[in-house]
Amino acid sequence: MNTFRYYVDLLASLCGFDIPDKVSTFGILVVVFATLILVYAFYKAVALSLWPGESNPEHIKRRVLVDEE
Numbered sequence: 064m065n066t067f068r069y070y071v072d073l074l075a076s077l078c079g080f081d082i083p084d085k086v087s088t089f090g091i092l093v094v095v096f097a098t099l100i101l102v103y104a105f106y107k108a109v110a111l112s113l114w115p116g117e118s119n120p121e122h123i124k125r126r127v128l129v130d131e132e
Contacts, residue, residue, distance in 0.1 A: 071091055075082045082091075117124065 068088055068091075071088075072082055119125075
């Protein structure tokens with residue numbers, strides 16, 4: 064775990080941050096994991112907004128969007 068903490072401290076210092084010594088490694092892992100989930104959710108939201116992927120002409124959305132007489 065000391066090696067992990069060393070690289071986290073190194074990365075933080077390269078980014079201009081100063082991590083206090085009392086921050087636990089578990090806390091750092093939780094923040095990193097939450098950040099990864101947030102980035103993935105943002106990616107999926109943008110990807111599904113730009114390319115919804117439904118191209119079936121019989122899909123229910125096609126019947127809703129077509130004006131019937």
